[in-house]
Amino acid sequence: MSPCIETRLDRQVQVRNGVQRLCYVWAYEDWYGPIPEGMQVNHLCHNPKCYNVEHLYAGTQAENMRDMCEAGRHWNQQKTHCKHGHEFTEENTYVYGVRRTCKTCAKRRAAERYELQRQAI
Numbered sequence: 001m002s003p004c005i006e007t008r009l010d011r012q013v014q015v016r017n018g019v020q021r022l023c024y025v026w027a028y029e030d031w032y033g034p035i036p037e038g039m040q041v042n043h044l045c046h047n048p049k050c051y052n053v054e055h056l057y058a059g060t061q062a063e064n065m066r067d068m069c070e071a072g073r074h075w076n077q078q079k080t081h082c083k084h085g086h087e088f089t090e091e092n093t094y095v096y097g098v099r100r101t102c103k104t105c106a107k108r109r110a111a112e113r114y115e116l117q118r119q120a121i
């Protein structure tokens with residue numbers, strides 16, 4: 001895919017003939033023609049500042065949400081360490097569907113809970 005072309009405008013809204021639209025929406029219409037009714041302009045690159053017409057497609061809101069989810073999932077799978085820096089190895093990972101949990105952290109949390117309960121007695 002070609003690189004993103006990001007708008008350098010602070011406000012992404014552009015007014016033409018009294019019509020206000022986001023600049024990537026104008027870019028899409030200039031290139032491909034009017035957006036079909038009920039559709040919106042989505043980004044393949046998930047970069048809301050990008051107006052590279054190769055990255056734009058007309059789709060529904062639902063498609064956009066699904067794409068975002070998939071992008072998020074890919075990102076999650078690429079993570080190799082938990083936020084406390086423990087590696088996601090096979091032995092150190094609980095998997096719940098698409099979510100992964102670090103066993104070291106889970107154990108520590110359990111120990112902390114136990115400690116609190118013990119102190120409460």
Ligand SMILES: [Zn+2]
Pocket residue numbers: 003004005043045046047050051052055
């Ligand atoms: Zn882009």
Ligand SMILES: [Zn+2]
Pocket residue numbers: 082083084085086102103104105106
């Ligand atoms: Zn951890």
